[in-house]
Amino acid sequence: MEELKEFGKAWYGFLFRRLYRAFSRFERIKRWVAGSLYRQRGRFARPFVHSAMGGLVAMSVVLAPVLANSLPGVGRGENLEQSAELEIMQVGETDTTTQVSEKVRDKVMEYEVQGGDTASGIAEKFGVSVDTIRWENNLTSVNQIKPGQKLRILPVTGVRHKVGRGETVYSIAKKYNTNPQGIVDFPFNTFADNETFALAVGQELVIPDGVKPAEVLWSPVKSTAQLTPNAGAVSALGRFVWPIGGKITQGYRFYHRGLDIATAFGTPVVAADAGRVIVAGWPDSSGYGIRVEIDHGNGFVTLYGHLSKTLVSVGQTVNRGDKIGLEGSTGRSTGPHLHFEIIKGGVRLSPLDFLK
Numbered sequence: 470m471e472e473l474k475e476f477g478k479a480w481y482g483f484l485f486r487r488l489y490r491a492f493s494r495f496e497r498i499k500r501w502v503a504g505s506l507y508r509q510r511g512r513f514a515r516p517f518v519h520s521a522m523g524g525l526v527a528m529s530v531v532l533a534p535v536l537a538n539s540l541p542g543v544g545r546g547e548n549l550e551q552s553a554e555l556e557i558m559q560v561g562e563t564d565t566t567t568q569v570s571e572k573v574r575d576k577v578m579e580y581e582v583q584g585g586d587t588a589s590g591i592a593e594k595f596g597v598s599v600d601t602i603r604w605e606n607n608l609t610s611v612n613q614i615k616p617g618q619k620l621r622i623l624p625v626t627g628v629r630h631k632v633g634r635g636e637t638v639y640s641i642a643k644k645y646n647t648n649p650q651g652i653v654d655f656p657f658n659t660f661a662d663n664e665t666f667a668l669a670v671g672q673e674l675v676i677p678d679g680v681k682p683a684e685v686l687w688s689p690v691k692s693t694a695q696l697t698p699n700a701g702a703v704s705a706l707g708r709f710v711w712p713i714g715g716k717i718t719q720g721y722r723f724y725h726r727g728l729d730i731a732t733a734f735g736t737p738v739v740a741a742d743a744g745r746v747i748v749a750g751w752p753d754s755s756g757y758g759i760r761v762e763i764d765h766g767n768g769f770v771t772l773y774g775h776l777s778k779t780l781v782s783v784g785q786t787v788n789r790g791d792k793i794g795l796e797g798s799t800g801r802s803t804g805p806h807l808h809f810e811i812i813k814g815g816v817r818l819s820p821l822d823f824l825k
Contacts, residue, residue, distance in 0.1 A: 574624040575657040582618040598626040628679040632668045645679030699785040703743040705765035709823045726817035731806035736796045740787045749779045758800025774808035
């Protein structure tokens with residue numbers, strides 16, 4: 470044991486002396502070069518600097534092996550071996566899960582349909598609605614797509630519009646049943662005048678959430694359905710039932726904060742839980758059309774959109790399962806379905822996390 474300690478001390482002294490001498494020489498050379506540079510600032514400075522730099526490089530090459538050999542365990546072969554092992558470990562531990570970029574695209578892109586692709590799968594992959602793909606590619610049916618077919622994909626859900634003579638942001642928004650602010654706010658739309666939002670004839674705009682005019686349907690229901698009476702004192706259970714049966718045509722995504730459920734036009738829609746009606750009708754141009762909103766008194770609010778008729782009025786109470794309206798296609802809608810949302814604290818949550 471004593472011999473090992475003595476060996477360690479001797480080796481440390483040897484290593485220290487070697488490094489000290491090497492760095493001392495380097496420091497002296499550096500001071501000499503700096504002094505020479507200061508004195509030679511005249512017309513010979515450029516060649517002198519080049520020569521001095523060349524000398525430093527040469528000395529580094531000469532000293533590198535000496536310093537490397539003075540250190541135990543860092544020979545070139547071992548170093549490469551350790552680097553290879555490190556590289557293999559890093560590759561092996563890397564998560565190989567493909568991450569889908571959430572960066573918003575700034576232009577229309579082209580996608581070639583692959584075997585096994587569906588319109589809904591492509592729509593979900595690129596974060597747009599199925600209708601957006603259908604409209605942009607003039608498809609009469611989303612079942613038309615086949616492998617090898619080229620599809621144009623918009624950056625967001627909506628439509629693409631070529632500006633005609635006399636059109637404005639406001640007239641275009643009205644044409645596609647959407648809000649002009651959405652057109653202005655889309656970061657990749659440009660304007661001839663950024664103050665007035667003037668447009669140039671022939672330019673193209675992306676209309677977020679726009680709906681093709683021919684697709685906007687509103688068929689008032691001539692129904693003898695009776696209004697639901699006031700339920701009196703009610704208490705929400707905190708659990709939600711399905712407001713309607715049918716097929717889910719669009720799920721909850723970052724651009725679609727709700728659930729679309731399609732079934733026969735005029736199918737009764739029921740309250741998902743007990744509460745008080747706070748909205749009933751078509752109060753604004755938000756795109757929901759005729760809708761009902763229910764405050765459940767426990768922090769939750771549910772919304773039922775695109776109805777053809779309401780069966781309740783603002784201020785009344787309803788029990789879970791009471792009829793509140795009939796399914797329809799009012800507002801920004803391309804066909805009969807219910808748009809259902811669950812909201813808590815102003816935040817729209819995924820309904821599938823709560824429905825029983």
